[in-house]
Amino acid sequence: MPQDLKLKAAQKRGIHQLGGDELVGWDEVTQGVILTSFEGDASDIAHKKAEERNYSDFNSYTATVAPWRVIKPVFNRDICIDCQNCWVWCPDSSIISRDKQMLGIDYDHCKGCEVCSQVCPTNPKSLLMFSEYEELDVALSQWPEKKKKEKK
Amino acid sequence: MPKEKFELNEREVWDGNYAASQAMRQAQVDVMAAYPITPSTPIVENYGSYVANGYVDGEFVMVESEHAAMSACVGASAAGGRVATATSSQGFALMVEVLYQASGMRLPIVLNVVNRALASPLNVRGDHSDMYLGRDSGWIQLDAYNAQEAYDLALCAFRIGENHSVRLPVMVHQDGFVTSHTAQNVYPLSDEEAYNFVGDFKPVDDMLDFSRPVTYGAQTEEDWHFEHKAKQHKALMDSRKVIDEVFAEFKKLSGREYKRVESYMMEDAEVAIVALGTTVETARVAAMELREKEGIKAGVVSPRVFRPFPFDLIRDALENVKAVGVMDRSSPGGAMGALFNEVSAALYTTPNRPLVSNYIYGLGGRDCSVEDLKEVFRDQKANADAGHITTPIQQFSGLRGPKLGFFETKRS
C-alpha cells in the first residue's frame, strides 16, 4: 500500500509552497478578489475523489505545508483496524481513506500536529510520530510491541 | 491607588503596543472596555493583565463588539471616570457610530488606534484607512511616527482631552505592525512623573454626581442641532492652543518636543514630502541622503495633529517650496487623497502656490522604502525645474503592474 500518495493536482502543476506564487500586477488580479476553486465545469465534483478533481491554482489543495512539520505521522497498515477515527479528527483532511479503508497520509497537507496518533485506539497505535527525517521503512521497523494491560 | 509597583528601566525596548499600554497604566485609566482586534490587541491585553496583577486600580470590561466597547466607554466616561480603549480597522469601522456620540457628548475618552487597512480584501496590516475614516468624527487625532511617540502622545492625549476648555475625545494613531509590533528603544517617564503630568481626572457633569442629575444624549432637530455642532467644532478648533501648551509642558518634563506640524530640513528646502505615520521618518532618511548624495534640497513636513487640521501651520511650513508630494496611505475611493486635498487647500491661500501632487502608497502594509521616497522627491525636483507637474497629479507608488495615474495639470 502506498504511504506517500502522489496527488493528481501535484503531478499536473507541481505542488507549490504556500504564498510562493508569482505576483501579477493590478491589471491582472481578479475582480472583487474572487478566487475560483476548480478549473472548468465542477458540477459533478461531489462524485469525484479528491485526487481526481481539477483543483485550480487558487485552491489550497495545490499548495503544500509539508515544510512546516518537525515530526510526521507514520502509518502502520498491519495494525490498523480502519476505524476512521484519524480521518474524522484530522484538521487538515490529510488522512486518505477510500471505501472506509485507510490508505495513508497526505504528506503535502499534513502539518504534523499529532492529532491522528492521539486518537488512534489500537494497541500498539497504528499511527506514531517520528522525526521528519526518519525513513518510513526504518520507522516501521521500530514499531513498539503490544502493551500488556496493567493489573490493578 | 494600585496595589503593586511596576518595575521600569530608564531605557526599555518596547514595541508601540506595549508603549501605549504602559501609558494607559501610568495614567491609571479607570475603565477600559474593549473588543481586541489585530494589530491593537496587545494594548488591551496588557491593560487587562495590569488590572489582574494589581498594577492598575481599574476595570477591564469585556464586551461583545467594538460598537459595544465604545458604547461602554461612553457610559463610563459620562459616569465620571478616566476611560480609554484601543482598536483597529474593522473594529474602528464598527465603532464609528459611537465615535460621533462620544465627541458630541464631549467625553474625553482616549482611543489608541493602531492603523490597519479596511477589508475587502481582508488585510491585517497597516495603512491609514481607519484613521481617515475617523477624520470627520469630531475627535482630536494625534499621530505617532514610532513607539516612543505612541507612548508620549498617549500621555498627552489625556491632558489635552480632559482639559475643561477642550472636553473632547482623543485618538492616538500608530502604524499597525510597523510601529505596533516593532520594538525599539523607548525612554519612559517614571510612574510619578507620568501621573503628575496627566493629573487626577476631574469630572464634568458626571452621572454619578447624585446631587446634580443630568441627561446625556438628548435629541435635537433643526431648531438646536446646528448650534450644538457649531459649538463642538469651535471647541475642536480652539483645542489647538491647549495642544500647544500640553506639548510645551511635556517638553519641559521629558526633553522631547512635539509640534502640531513637524518640519524636517525645511529651512532652505526646494521640494518637500508631506506624510503621516512611520513614513515621515523614513522620508527624513530619504531627504537627508538626497541632500548628501544628489544635492536635492529636500525636506519633510508632517501633521502631528491630523485633527484639528493645522491649516495655517501647514501653509507656513510649505509656502516657500516649489513642489510638494503629498502621500496618502488610504485608498482614495474615487477622489484625490484626503491629505492631498487638505494640503492643497492650505497652499492655495499662499501667494506662491507650490506645485502639489498626490501619491497613493503603502496600502495594506505594502512596504515604503527609502528608495521609493527618493523617487517621490526626484519627481518633485523635476516638477520644480519644469515649473509644472510633469506626472499625472495622482500617482500610485509601489504598485505592481502598469503605471496608474489620474489627471494632468491644465496649462495655458
Next chain:
Amino acid sequence: MTEIRWHSRAGQGAVTGAKSLGDIVATTGKEVQAFALYGSAKRGAALRAYNRIDDKPIINHAKFMRPDYVLVIDPALAYTDDITLNDKESTKYIVTTHLSKEELIAGIPALQGKEDRVYVVDCVQISLDEIGRSIPNAPMLGAFVKISGMFELDYFLENMKRVLKKFPQKIIDGNMRAITRAYNEVK
C-alpha cells in the same frame, strides 16, 4: 548600521529572538529596532524577522534591507525561502542544519561562491537536547554572538537571564546551555 534578517517559521521564536537580541544590544547603549514580516500568522508559516542596530536613533521604518547577517533557524527554509534576497558582498549566513556546511551549500545554488561567509549549526537538535522543544531561537543567538563578535559570551548570557527572568529556572538553564553549545559548535 548593522542589519539582520531572520528566516523562520511562526512558533520557532524568531520574533522573540529578534526582540531579545534588541533588548540586549540596547543595554550596550546602542539604538535598536526589532520587527517581523508575518506570513499567514499561523504556527508553522514562514516569516521573516529583522533587526537594525545603530549608534543613533533608527528612523528608517522600511522592511526593505540589505542585511549584514542572515540567520536561518528553520532547516527547510534554507532551501525554499529566498535567503540571499538583497544580500551584499559581505553578508554572513548562519544556517540551522543537521548537514555539514559542504552538504548544505551543495543543495543551495544561491550560497555557492559564498562559502567563506556561510556558517552552520544544528539549532533544532541543540534546542531539543537542551530545552526539550524545537525552539531554535536561543541557540541561534549563541551562534550569532560567536560569528558577529558583538558581545562577550558571558555578557550575553548574563543579560539573557534578565530577558528570560519570568520563566522557570529549568527553562532559563536550558537556554543558557543551548546558547553556549551553539556558540561553541557553530562552524
